[in-house]
Amino acid sequence: KQWYQRRVRGAGAGAQIYKLKNSRGELNVGKAYSQAEVGAGVAGIKAKAEFGVDLVSSKKKFGPKGKEIEVSTRVGLNADTGVEAGTDGVEVKALGFGGSLGRRTGINTPIGGISFKLW
Numbered sequence: 656k657q658w659y660q661r662r663v664r665g666a667g668a669g670a671q672i673y674k675l676k677n678s679r680g681e682l683n684v685g686k687a688y689s690q691a692e693v694g695a696g697v698a699g700i701k702a703k704a705e706f707g708v709d710l711v712s713s714k715k716k717f718g719p720k721g722k723e724i725e726v727s728t729r730v731g732l733n734a735d736t737g738v739e740a741g742t743d744g745v746e747v748k749a750l751g752f753g754g755s756l757g758r759r760t761g762i763n764t765p766i767g768g769i770s771f772k773l774w
Contacts (some may be wrong), residue, residue, distance in 0.1 A: 703737020
């Protein structure tokens with residue numbers, strides 16, 4: 656890792672009932688997680704805490720290799736809170752409500768969300 660990437664510190668834990676994964680995507684069922692991260696550096700800032708239980712979450716890549724768009728969805732309960740800003744974009748969340756704009760663009764609510772990773 657580059658020196659500026661090592662400035663982020665965090666801890667977390669998670670568990671899930673079922674996971675199916677291949678090179679084009681993944682499906683998670685019954686996923687619970689908690690995580691906290693804080694840091695700052697040349698590449699940006701990050702201060703966030705995530706807590707939630709996803710009934711179902713998925714990631715799927717579409718398009719030709721090298722020009723893929725990744726779509727992520729989730730249905731469940733969360734109270735994610737924090738801010739992240741850097742060269743790839745910005746993300747702001749408060750008690751599960753929020754969104755991101757940049758390389759990953761999406762919208763979140765306490766009961767679900769969808770995002771697109773554009774490059």
